[in-house]
Amino acid sequence: MDIIYDGRRYAGVTDADAAAMLGLPAGVYAAAALQDAREQGRRAIDAAAVAARGRHASPLAGQDGIYQMKAEAAAAFVAAGRPADASAWPMLTAEAQARAMTVDALADEILAARTAWIAAAANIEAIRVSAKHGLDLLDDATAIEAAVTAARTALRGY
Helix, strand or coil: CCEEECCEEECCCCCHHHHHHCCCCCCHHHHHHHHHHHHHHHHHHHHHHHHHHHCCCCCCCCHHHHHHHHHHHHHHHHHCCCCCCCCCCHHHHHHHHHCCCCHHHHHHHHHHHHHHHHHHHHHHHHHHHHHHHHHCCCCCHHHHHHHHHHHHHHHHCC
């Protein structure tokens, strides 16, 4: 790991003995190692959150925009009183025809999926932010590792 101390960079320091041989004061390596563990933990937590979100989304490029358009169309359709003529919402009519269902049923399905996604996304983000913040409060690499494991486990539930 690289350590910056007193304006100098010490590259490739592998342990406390190596730090001492470089003339670094006691504790400098430990502080740097702790900060490194926190940074690695933050990256691991972010990766677990990305994986959790990915279980709810399509990997197709641009599909998130399509989902957003469909959710907006479904909400507008419902707000308009679910009219029999749904031609003003081509995203809904095209999919409803392709799936041999009513626009009304499709709108309900889309809005239910959106509600479920919002709840999952909120929980994923709460776990991610809380876990990363918690790393700053820990002063032991073992505790940091345990916190990261707990966050990964919690995120696997989504």
